[in-house]
Amino acid sequence: MKLQELKNVFKNRFTVKVIAGVLSISMIATGASVYSVYAEKTQAEEVQQEKEETVDELVDKESNTVSEKDIEKEETVYVLSNASGKAKKTIVSEHLLNKDKKDSIEDKSDLSNIKNVNGDEKFTRDGDNLKWEANGKEIYYQGTTKKEAPITQKITYKLDGKEISPKELAGKSGKVTIRYDFTNNTSFKEKVNGEDVEVCVPFAAVTGLSLDSKFSNVEITNGKLVNVGEKTMAIGYALPGVKDSLGVTNNDFTGDVNIPNYIEVTADVKDFELEGSMTAVVNAASLMDKKTENNSDLDSMVNELVDATNKLQNGSKELSDGIGTLDSKFKEYASGIGVLQNGIKEYTNGASKVADGANTLNNGVKTLASSLPALSSGLNQLASGVDQAKAGSDKLISAYSGNGTAQNPGLYNVTQQLKQGLASFGPSITASIDNSLNGVFAKVNEALKAYNMSVNEQNHTQVINAVVGNLSQQLATLPTSGMSPDQMAVAQQKIITTIASLEQAEGAINTLQQTKQSLSQNEGIGKLQAAVNGIAQYVGDANTPNSLYGGTVELSKGLGKLQAGTSTINSKVPELLNGVNKLTNGTQQLANGSNTLVSNNAKLNNGVDQLNNATGQLTVGIAKLNDGSKQLSDGIVKFNDEGISKIVNSYNGDLKPFANKLQAMLDASKDYNSFAGISENTKGNVKFVYKVAEIKK
Template identity: 25%
Template structure:
């Protein structure tokens, strides 16, 4: 039996040793032969990185993928600390950053580890438990409201081409047994099997400030996955013809509003000028009526003196006509003439006053009629307040609008009193003129009577005439007193009217200023919006250009000397956060690995 076993061993040695010799001989022959230069169509790089739960870089390695179209020697570049052939057992030679490969015609993979390699993004991850920041190692197994914050930004020490052209997709898998009431801003929550997956997307050239909140029980977290790929999709320009058409309609409407406000501004300017003229004329009228009212007391005193004089003469004639001294009577015609002249001056003043009043009232009426009758609704006021017009100007305009409406309402209510002033002044002026004429007639008659009168024969007739004159003059004096009272009331009342006109003038002046500012504002608004459709198209084109990375040409992450780079992708994972398992005290016995000869001998054991 033993001889039989030895026979099998010798037979195995005879069979195996020649194969080793043949293999060694072939390897020596291959190494001795000259290998031709190979060619590859493209190269892909997949960068794998491992981060701590806080986002600190731990390990980075690159899997290089060649699409070989002609076998032979190929040179690649990269400052790798360790190399691993992932395709076959052929040797990879490295001299500093130069890697020499002998590749067959097919796909070829090899891995290179990078020490101290920086990623294009700075990634910071922080954790809060019930609002308080906590280390991830301390968070494992805890209960409470958990917030995970992820911040991404450009790493200034790395070629910015990746940050400018790559988008980041960050995914978190949350187990329903641990997490509930999941909330996020800017992220998308979706079902991924039994778990909830929260996905964030950070566009090229953008920093990320991301967060997810949830209620956690016995906290643990699977590894976060971060993928970075080129934003290579082409973006088609949207059809905005309908929108630009509406914008054109809007800008045309704004232009019409601007033109309308311009016309309003012109009308308000004319209104303000008219009201200013009315204010000036009203001031002159007020001064005139005040002067007349001031002279009324002197006119009344003179009339009282005449009335007393006539009464005294009449009394004297009645008591002793024979002894009466008629020298004072000769002065009566002169006094009557002076009174008549004073009455004519008063009538002239009233006529001039009436002319000034008529002109002032005409201006006032024209200005008041020019104020539009329409009312601005609350909806229109709210729309004006929420427009782009200056809010301060709008408030002034609304205040002036209210003051103008109030002034027009007051004017409408008192218009009848205004219209009654002209006929009253005309009637009073006519009456005063008639009284002056009567005074002249009396003076002439008295003078004529005194020149041709025989005192002895006509004293009774004179006495009767003077008695009639004294009686009639009392009626005239009563009318004169009523006239002066009316002038006094007119002067007092018109003072309030004039104050209202002055206030109206101030309001229209503010209105003109406000409408002028509004005109400037609407014109500025029109000028700034008339080109809005074209500007909108330019903004959309610029936005598309910013996000359209379809013309991006990939470059190597490892070395600028690498050529024919088809794509570079980043696959980044964080370490998971897990509770510490209790260490087992049982030591597993490790089976000692068996060598070739031991395995060979086992073949022959029973």
């Protein structure tokens, strides 16, 4: 029958629906299931075969493949690509079945970096020949390859009708078109009516995209749209290379029949971002029953369509049951959110206690500062000051150990800082001051990495002022940034906190430099240092945090030593008092920061309350999805009764030459059972999963 005669037959009959349906109808449902359950591991290199609802199992479950007992090698190829569809890495996961419990399994593979992913069984390699020490077990291994997959994809993007790169599209708004073009790179020669005909392996590709609420007015060419809560699932399918192998074009079919080689999604988008997409590619021969693969009779294909639809009907029932399980398990997750909510409340209560401790520490340092002027009145007044220091130290016991954080460092750490600060009065501690400066510079430089700037002792004021000015400009422009009120509040707080930190760092640097200069010519510091050592002993150390009594004794000894140098010390007391006042400012900032932390407790509690409420709403949504899956199952039954049955009953016409070409493709398809290699006389099957990278701002 000539092509023109075929056109006349196709105009009024369902025959082409039978042919296209065999290759695509089952794949639509299969692809939806694949996209719903497949999740890439955090590290792509660790892709492993799971035993429940993996890509392998879903494709096998929804199609008429050979029975599991006849398969000796199952292969899944994961192609990881960028947002334009260009492959970056190909990982192949192999499963060697061992139904006879053999001690060793011989295999063939051209993969690199082979490793066992589900056991510790070893293998030896001779070229592409592998020998696994199975010990009666099945083998799961993976490797990598640089070979090109049989199906390649090209993804193009348009914004308001003009092509644009994925990177440039991120964050844009307008009419967006995403197109997937698939190319079939396979070619085999088969006999058709006594002549050699070049055909491809008829792969079927199903692509899934999850579109959030930023996408509206979504349309799809060669696919289906499914609403899932606030998201839209776009499921598209293509049969690349099939039309060319059959020698037909879309003009040869009626308007409702198509054998596409591309998928196109169009939508109005605000602030474009895309989570990425997933494409499952399977050999069309895996959609056929074993007895039908070698039958060129179109009647057998019609029977196969009936069988495939029945299995699709069974699969929809399994999907409904699976979503029912999700419904019950999500309730357990919702219960966990309630536990998290209680934990957040405990955390905010703890933050309040930290703020109380910081205020207590600040008051204690102020008490210490008020006792220092007594040094100028002589040894008798010094003794009185010791008594005051004793009274103040009793108040500091509760905050002595601290928790090691900047908000509550502990009284021991504060006294050590005071000790180091006093030690810096003498020329001998110049190196210590330099170390402190270097420490401050290091922390400031770490904060300035984002601005590609750094400070040193000479330029710190200039650089910090420049960055503070830049941040101030950012703060002033936030109201026009398009952020939500909550986002703007977070951004403002972050900028204000950064400015305050930089200004505090600049003050610390100036203080250290001034101290270093003012002490370079001072005398008598050694005696003052001895007194400070006595204070440090009075407080205690980290190994004996509760030894206040022993510290008091040591402090008394230190104060005794102070008597000999009272006159010298008294002349330096104003400088000492100035340093303590600066320390007081630091503890005040610590107290203020702790109070700021407490002030955010309400927002944190409100946030977790909103999460808890949203989880409740999602629970309701999953329940609705459960109801929808049941309706889908019922719809498949109706589709089988009212759709496929009518197609089969309406089948008529002489399409033998066309069917023979299709059979030639299936013959080529039947022989394609591995990508990375397979031993002779070994039965296997292969699937491909393409993961496209996300597009983010």
